[in-house]
Amino acid sequence: MGKRSYKLREKLSNTFELPKDIVLDVSKIIIIGTGQITVENHKGIIEYSEELIRINTGSGIVALHGKNLAIKTIFQEEITITGEITNMEF
Amino acid sequence: MFIIRIWNYLRGYAIIIVKGLKIERFINLAVVNNIYIWDIEKLDYTTVKAKIGLENFGRLRDIVRKTDSSVSILNKRGFPFILRNIRRRKLFYSGLFLMCVFIYIMSSFVWMIEIVGTKDVDNESILRCLYNEGLKEGSWKGRLDRRHIENQVLIKMPELSWIGIQIKGTKAVVEVVEKSEGPPLISRTDACDIVAAKDGVITKLLVLSGDPLVKDGDSVRKGQKLVTGTILRENLEPRQIHSLAQVSARTWYEDAEEIPLQQIEFKPTGRVARQYKLKLLDKEFSRKKSVNFKDFNEYVEERHLISFGDYVFPIKLIEYRFEELVPELKTIMVDEAKERCAERLNARIKLRIPEDAVILKRDINYYTDKKSVKAKISVEVLEDIGVKQKIY
Numbered sequence: 444m445g446k447r448s449y450k451l452r453e454k455l456s457n458t459f460e461l462p463k464d465i466v467l468d469v470s471k472i473i474i475i476g477t478g479q480i481t482v483e484n485h486k487g488i489i490e491y492s493e494e495l496i497r498i499n500t501g502s503g504i505v506a507l508h509g510k511n512l513a514i515k516t517i518f519q520e521e522i523t524i525t526g527e528i529t530n531m532e533f
Numbered sequence: 534m535f536i537i538r539i540w541n542y543l544r545g546y547a548i549i550i551v552k553g554l555k556i557e558r559f560i561n562l563a564v565v566n567n568i569y570i571w572d573i574e575k576l577d578y579t580t581v582k583a584k585i586g587l588e589n590f591g592r593l594r595d596i597v598r599k600t601d602s603s604v605s606i607l608n609k610r611g612f613p614f615i616l617r618n619i620r621r622r623k624l625f626y627s628g629l630f631l632m633c634v635f636i637y638i639m640s641s642f643v644w645m646i647e648i649v650g651t652k653d654v655d656n657e658s659i660l661r662c663l664y665n666e667g668l669k670e671g672s673w674k675g676r677l678d679r680r681h682i683e684n685q686v687l688i689k690m691p692e693l694s695w696i697g698i699q700i701k702g703t704k705a706v707v708e709v710v711e712k713s714e715g716p717p718l719i720s721r722t723d724a725c726d727i728v729a730a731k732d733g734v735i736t737k738l739l740v741l742s743g744d745p746l747v748k749d750g751d752s753v754r755k756g757q758k759l760v761t762g763t764i765l766r767e768n769l770e771p772r773q774i775h776s777l778a779q780v781s782a783r784t785w786y787e788d789a790e791e792i793p794l795q796q797i798e799f800k801p802t803g804r805v806a807r808q809y810k811l812k813l814l815d816k817e818f819s820r821k822k823s824v825n826f827k828d829f830n831e832y833v834e835e836r837h838l839i840s841f842g843d844y845v846f847p848i849k850l851i852e853y854r855f856e857e858l859v860p861e862l863k864t865i866m867v868d869e870a871k872e873r874c875a876e877r878l879n880a881r882i883k884l885r886i887p888e889d890a891v892i893l894k895r896d897i898n899y900y901t902d903k904k905s906v907k908a909k910i911s912v913e914v915l916e917d918i919g920v921k922q923k924i925y
Binding site: 512517 | 570574
């Protein structure tokens with residue numbers, strides 16, 4: 444997808460107030476407390492260890508730091524991570 | 534999420550351990566190939582523990598090959614494995630199932646009848662009456678017509694004024710109320726006399742209606758007419774009325790007691806023998822052990838072996854406990870004998886004196902000889918001795 448079409452769609456979603464995660468194919472991240480994170484629209488995991496999980500998304504790589512990180516569920520669209528999350532980077 | 538967990542459990546899943554250097558790739562490939570894996574935990578740098586559905590396990594092979602990892606099964610969980618286990622141990626589980634069915638069937642019978650509220654009527658006669666009407670240990674709860682049984686028992690046992698049968702678990706709780714025996718009530722419209730209920734000396738006669746036949750200070754015998762309801766006047770037809778009077782009279786109560794000074798007292802030696810009996814429905818199984826005590830006290834205790842609250846099952850353990858006693862000849866002091874006499878006499882006479890009577894005098898006389906102490910009690914009380922008697 445070219446930059447032009449991305450800008451067009453951004454305008455489109457702004458004008459019609461459409462949800463961006465659907466129109467723009469960017470990720471939607473839901474954080475519940477400090478114990479659970481759900482990333483929708485991910486593009487696979489890049490690194491996985493107990494302290495660090497890096498997930499590829501449409502809007503870059505999301506890195507989660509923490510302790511005892513585990514992947515609760517993983518689907519094509521959605522990944523849920525549990526554990527003590529201390530830090531999140533884009 | 535809970536629904537998904539139940540679904541996974543029903544489908545069956547395996548806990549696997551994946552070893553390899555490209556764990557991330559392994560997971561990504563699994564996801565891309567639509568293989569659902571969950572609860573992924575890193576154990577150490579190269580190993581990961583995860584759960585996978587049974588039907589997907591075979592499809593892992595390609596991914597394993599591509600990522601140079603190895604997969605081993607740690608554990609299998611879920612309903613299909615339980616089912617397989619049950620199939621393997623058919624006999625055990627069918628036995629368990631039969632046991633449940635058996636307990637269910639057993640709990641639809643009455644196995645214990647409890648009678649509550651009896652005072653003078655003995656439980657045995659009520660039980661016998663219930664038995665004749667179809668409520669007994671072992672009768673099926675479904676066919677009990679409680680209302681019918683209640684009515685029939687009330688008809689057959691006039692000494693009861695109310696009966697209620699409640700089924701609680703396997704217990705039938707039978708609540709009864711006995712009829713209290715009072716003097717037959719006489720309606721105020723019926724004519725009556727007043728007669729003496731006891732021998733006594735009249736202290737005060739207060740006639741509200743009727744003609745008195747005695748006066749204060751007269752001594753009367755039991756059954757003697759005190760006030761008549763038949764009014765005879767000159768030049769008038771005799772008429773009959775409902776007489777009313779308060780008859781205060783002094784009455785006497787007497788009783789005697791003798792206590793020998795030489796007494797045989799039985800004392801427990803501390804030796805105890807037990808016999809057990811197992812009662813299943815009506816059948817008894819016992820192991821008889823002979824008890825060779827000469828004198829003993831016997832105690833019986835029945836216990837239901839299986840009971841869950843109100844659900845009682847007909848297996849009883851009956852324990853007979855025998856305590857050996859040894860006779861001991863004992864000579865008691867005269868004072869002690871007197872005390873005991875007085876105690877017994879007072880207790881006995883109290884039962885005979887009506888509650889609303891006023892005690893005027895209480896005398897106990899003792900006669901002592903070498904062998905025993907005799908005592909005589911006489912109590913003088915003030916009470917109402919008037920009783921209505923219908924004129925026919």
